[in-house]
Amino acid sequence: MTEFVLATANTDKAREIVAILGDSIAILPRPADVSEVEETGDTLLDNARLKARALVEATGVPAIADDTGLEVEALAGSPGVNSSRFAGPHATYADNVRKLLEDLTHVPEPRRARFRTVAVALWPDGREQVSEGCVDGCIATAPAGNAGFGYDPVFIPDGGCGRTYAQMSPGEKNEFSHRGAAFRALRLLLGT
Secondary structure, three states: OOEEEEEEOOOOHHHHHHHHHOOOOOOOOOOOOOOOOOOOOOHHHHHHHHHHHHHHHHHHEEEEEEEEEEEEHOOOOOOEOOHHOOOOOOOOOHHHHHHHHHHHHOOOOEEEEEEEEEEEOOOOOOEEEEEEEEEEEEEEEOOOOOOOOOOOOOOOEEEOOOOOOHHHHHHHHHHHHHHHHHHHHHHHOOOO
């Protein structure tokens, strides 16, 4: 079984990815001495590739990386590729949620949005596999729930019975989330 180093420096995201992939893929933790990769790409795929390439170069082993964006219809697809930095370069999850809700103050419901994840598996010889997962939904008027991270308290996925991701158990969220879809598709591409 090929071992992959996980490129994300986000421990919340790493926990989800490992749970989604289960035992089907051997995942090595990101080495602590590898610095965080600056996400300078124009697309989610660009950023996922940047992170994967940096970890392959730092470790010499295949890497798995992803990038995720929240695309809000009323904001012309923003924050998109800048989702983690929506409220500024050092924004917290709460800062980003607060800015999103402020920007949507006068937008009537339903405030349609889509979560999109692009996942990449990259080998040292340059081979790669790419997958994507999307989930449509709405942005709540106020945060709800204590689970999850990022925009989970305000994203209500279609088919989620009106609950935000943060109101779901981790396993339930992973079953039909954007990240779950992307990494299940990647697992299939990797033949596991």
